[in-house]
Amino acid sequence: MNAATAGTPAITVDALRRSYGGRRGFEAVRGIDFRVDHGEVLAVLGTNGAGKTSAMEVVEGVAAPTSGRVRVLGYDPWADRAAARPRMGIMLQSGGFPSDLTVVETARMWAGTLSEPRPVAEGLEMVNLQQRAGTPVKQLSGGERRRLDLALSLLGNPEVLLLDEPTTGLDPESRRNTWRLISRLRAAGTAIVLTMHYLHEAEELADRIAILHCGAIVRSGSVAEIVAEHPSRITFATPPVAIPELAGSTVHTSATTTTVHTADLQGTLTELLSWAAERGIRLESLRASTASLESAFLAVAGEEHAASAHDTTHERSLS
Amino acid sequence: MSIATRARSGTVARVASLARAETTLLRRNKLLLFNAVVIPLLPVALLLFVRAEGELTDEAATTALTLMIAALLLFAVYYNLLSSVVARREELVLKRMRAGECSDAEILAGTALPAIGIALAMVALMILVGSAALGLPAPSNPVLLVLGILGGALTFTALALITTTVTRNSEAAQITSMPVIMIAVLGLPLVADGLPEQVRQLAPYLPLHPVMELATLGWMGTTLHGDSAGFAESFTHAWEPGLVILGWLVLGALVARSYFRWEPRR
Numbered sequence: 001m002n003a004a005t006a007g008t009p010a011i012t013v014d015a016l017r018r019s020y021g022g023r024r025g026f027e028a029v030r031g032i033d034f035r036v037d038h039g040e041v042l043a044v045l046g047t048n049g050a051g052k053t054s055a056m057e058v059v060e061g062v063a064a065p066t067s068g069r070v071r072v073l074g075y076d077p078w079a080d081r082a083a084a085r086p087r088m089g090i091m092l093q094s095g096g097f098p099s100d101l102t103v104v105e106t107a108r109m110w111a112g113t114l115s116e117p118r119p120v121a122e123g124l125e126m127v128n129l130q131q132r133a134g135t136p137v138k139q140l141s142g143g144e145r146r147r148l149d150l151a152l153s154l155l156g157n158p159e160v161l162l163l164d165e166p167t168t169g170l171d172p173e174s175r176r177n178t179w180r181l182i183s184r185l186r187a188a189g190t191a192i193v194l195t196m197h198y199l200h201e202a203e204e205l206a207d208r209i210a211i212l213h214c215g216a217i218v219r220s221g222s223v224a225e226i227v228a229e230h231p232s233r234i235t236f237a238t239p240p241v242a243i244p245e246l247a248g249s250t251v252h253t254s255a256t257t258t259t260v261h262t263a264d265l266q267g268t269l270t271e272l273l274s275w276a277a278e279r280g281i282r283l284e285s286l287r288a289s290t291a292s293l294e295s296a297f298l299a300v301a302g303e304e305h306a307a308s309a310h311d312t313t314h315e316r317s318l319s
Numbered sequence: 320m321s322i323a324t325r326a327r328s329g330t331v332a333r334v335a336s337l338a339r340a341e342t343t344l345l346r347r348n349k350l351l352l353f354n355a356v357v358i359p360l361l362p363v364a365l366l367l368f369v370r371a372e373g374e375l376t377d378e379a380a381t382t383a384l385t386l387m388i389a390a391l392l393l394f395a396v397y398y399n400l401l402s403s404v405v406a407r408r409e410e411l412v413l414k415r416m417r418a419g420e421c422s423d424a425e426i427l428a429g430t431a432l433p434a435i436g437i438a439l440a441m442v443a444l445m446i447l448v449g450s451a452a453l454g455l456p457a458p459s460n461p462v463l464l465v466l467g468i469l470g471g472a473l474t475f476t477a478l479a480l481i482t483t484t485v486t487r488n489s490e491a492a493q494i495t496s497m498p499v500i501m502i503a504v505l506g507l508p509l510v511a512d513g514l515p516e517q518v519r520q521l522a523p524y525l526p527l528h529p530v531m532e533l534a535t536l537g538w539m540g541t542t543l544h545g546d547s548a549g550f551a552e553s554f555t556h557a558w559e560p561g562l563v564i565l566g567w568l569v570l571g572a573l574v575a576r577s578y579f580r581w582e583p584r585r
Contacts, residue, residue: 062418082422090418096411100347101340112336113421115329149415156420 008074009035010160010191011059016068018054028054030215031068038159041182041192043206045199047301051215052195053093056164059193060090072160086115089158091149093165093195099138103129103148106137107155114156127151128177142169150178154185161185161192167201179205199294209293211300218300223293230291230299232265234272237284246271257285265290333421337429338436344403345433351402355395355437362386363445370453380455381539382509385531387445388468389507391438392475392530397503398496400434400479402489409488413581423581427480435472442468446538459540460553467533470564474526475503477571484578503527508543526567529560 011034018029028051036042046052057063059070061077061084070077075084097106107124111117124130127147132140140148146169153161166182167175182205186192196202202209203223210220219226231249238258243251249262262268269288276283289295345351362383369375407413407430416426442464449455458464478499486495504510506528511519522528532543536553548556 060418062414082420085420092411092415092418094411095415095418097415098340098344098407098412099410100344105340105343109336109340110419112339113333113416113419113425115420152419 010038010040010073011036011193012069012071013055013059014069016055016058016070017066018051018058018063019066027066028215029058029066032210032212032215032217034210034217034220036160036191036193038191039186039189040208041186041194041206043202043209044193044195044212045197045202045209045297046195046212050212052212053164054215055212056093056162056193056195060088060092060162061085062090062092086156087159089153089156089161091153091163091166095149097137097145097148100136102134102136103140104133106148107151110152111155116157117155118157120155123151123155126154126181128174143171143174146170147174147178150181154181159190161190163192163194165195165197167196167198175201199297203293211297213300219296226296227291227293230296231261231263232268232288232290233295234260234262234265234269234286234288236286239276239281239283241279241281243272244275329420330422330425333425334429334432337416337421337426338432341403341430342433345399345437348403351399354399355434356441358394359387359390359441362390363448366453375453377539377541378545380449380453381535381541381543381545384445384449384538385508385535385543388442388471388530388534389503389527391441391468392471392527393500393503395437395441396434396472397475397479397482397499398492400431400476401482401486401496402492403434404430404480404483405486405492406489408483408581409583411582417581431476435469435476438472439465439468456539458538460537460550462537463533463553463557464537466561467530467537467564470533470561470568471527471530474530474564474568474571477568477575478526480575480579481571484580487584507531523560524563526564529563532560533557533564 013032013034016029016032017027019025019027030051032055034042044052044055054063058065059072059077061072061081064078072084073087077084077088101109103124104120107120111120111123117123121130121133124133127150129144129147129151132144137145137148146166150163150166153163163182167178170178179201182192182194186207194202194205206223208220208222209226210217211226212218219229236258238253238256243253243258243260245251246260246262246268248264249260249268252259252261260268260272265288272283275281291299345355366375366380366383369379404413404427413426417423421429446458450457482492482495482499486492503526505514505518506522506525508522508528508531511522511528514522523532535541535543536548536556540549540553541547542556
C-alpha cells in the first residue's frame with residue numbers, strides 16, 4: 001500500500017451488469033455494487049448459478065462488463081489490464097496448466113511473466129507444495145492443482161487478490177492452511193475477494209460477506225449484521241390450545257408444529273414460557289435458535305426462489 | 320529507463336519465459352518432435368542417397384530443398400502449432416495465462432516461437448550440411464531466404480490459429496489440418512507442374528508456392544524454373560511472391576484476430 005492508495009478502496013464496483021448473448025440474452029449479473037478496502041476480506045456467497053464467477057471475471061478483467069463501472073487500484077481492470085495486472089493476483093474457478101510440465105517448471109514459467117515475482121521456492125512453500133516440485137502437473141490431485149493455482153496467484157506479491165473458490169476440492173488440512181495464508185495476507189494489507197460455497201468458511205475468514213442471488217446482492221455486511229436482519233425462530237409441537245398473540249412476532253401454526261419468528265428471542269420466549277407455565281401446558285419438542293449465517297442464507301435462497309422461477313418464465317415468453 | 324523501453328523488455332522477458340516452457344513441452348511430445356525434426360529431414364536423407372550414387376543435379380537439390388521447407392512449414396509450424404494451441408486451450412491453459420500479466424499477443428508469440436525457431440534452425444542446419452556434405456552453394460541471397468522462411472512461418476502460424484477455431488481437440492487436428500495442407504501442397508512446384516493449366520496458374524497465389532520461390536532465389540540463386548538470377552536480379556524476381564506472402568500473412572492475422580477462441584466451447 002502506498003500513500004496514493006491509502007484511504008481509497010482497493011476495489012470499487014458500481015452498478016455492474018453482465019449479460020451473455022446480446023441484449024435479449026441471459027443477464028447473469030444484474031446491477032451490483034460493492035467495495036473492498038486494503039487489508040479487508042470480502043466473501044461472495046451464492047448458490048450455483050448466482051452469478052459469482054460472472055461478476056468475478058469482470059473484476060479480474062478477463063471479461064468486459066455490459067454496463068457499470070469497476071475500478072481496481074484506480075484502474076479499469078479490462079481496459080487498463082497492462083497497468084492493473086502487475087498488482088493483482090487472480091485464481092480462476094477453472095484454470096489449467098500444461099500437463100507435461102512439473103510443478104516447479106510451471107511456477108518458473110509463470111514467475112518469468114511477472115514484473116516483481118517472489119522466489120518460486122517461497123511461492124511453493126506458501127501452499128506446501130515444495131515436496132511436489134518435481135512432479136508433473138498431470139500427476140497432481142485436484143486439491144494439489146488448486147494449491148498450485150493459488151501459489152501462482154501469490155507469486156507476484158499482489159495488492160489485490162481475487163480467488164474464485166480457492167478451497168473447493170481441498171482436504172481439511174490444506175483448507176486450514178489456505179485460511180491461515182489468507183489471514184496472513186490480509187494482515188499484510190492485501191485486499192481479498194473470495195467466492196465460496198462453505199458458509200462456515202466465510203464466517204471464519206471474511207470481514208464482510210455479500211450474498212449473491214440471481215445476479216443481485218441480496219444481503220451484505222458483517223456476519224453479525226446479516227444475521228441481525230433475520231428473525232430468530234422458536235418451534236414446538238402444536239398444543240391442543242390456541243397460542244396467544246406474542247408481541248413483535250409472527251406465529252405459524254400447522255396441525256403438528258408451531259413456528260414463531262421473532263426479532264427478540266429472549267423476550268418472546270419469556271412471554272411464551274410464562275403463558276405455558278400459567279396454564280400448565282407442556283410444550284413438546286421445544287426449540288429456540290437465533291439466526292445463523294446458514295439460516296439467513298437459506299432464507300434468502302428460498303425467498304428469492306419463487307421470484308426467480310417467475311423471472312425465467314417471463315424471459316422465455318419474451319424470446 | 321523510459322516506460323516504453325521497460326514495457327518492451329518486459330515483453331521480451333514474458334515471451335521468452337513462455338517460449339522456454341513451450342520448448343520443454345515440445346521436447347516431451349514425441350509426435351510433435353517427429354513432425355518438427357524427422358519429417359523435414361527425409362528429403363535431405365534422399366539427397367544424401369542420390370549424392371552417394373554420384374549424380375546430384377541442381378534440379379534435384381532444389382526439389383529436395385523445397386520439399387524440406389514445405390515439410391517445415393506444414394508440420395513443424397502449421398500442424399504442431401495447431402495441435403499445441405488446441406491442447407492449451409482445452410486444458411484451460413490459455414484462459415489461465417490471460418489472468419496473468421501477459422498480453423494476448425505475448426501469449427500467442429510465446430507459444431509459436433519455438434515452432435518458428437525450429438523452422439529457422441533447421442534451414443540453418445541444412446545450409447551447413449548442404450555446403451559441407453553435399454557440395455551445395457552457400458545461399459546467394461540470404462536476406463530473401465530468411466525473409467521467405469520467416470514470412471512463410473508467420474503465415475502458417477496465422478493459418479494454424481484460424482484452424483484451431485474448428486478443431487475440438489488435438490486428435491481432431493489430424494482431420495481439420497487437411498484442407499490447408501492439401502491446398503498448400505498444390506502450390507509445391509513438384510505437384511503444380513503436373514496439374515492442368517488452369518490450376519497451375521493459381522499455384523503462385525497459394526500460401527506455400529511464393530515461399531518456395533523466395534527460398535530458391537535466396538539459396539540456389541535461380542527461379543523455380545531454373546533461370547539463374549544474380550544477387551541484384553533476385554530482388555526483382557522477389558517482389559511478386561513477397562507481396563503474395565505478405566497478403567496471406569495480413570489476411571490470416573486479421574481472420575485469426577477476429578475468430579480466435581481462448582476457451583473451449585461449452
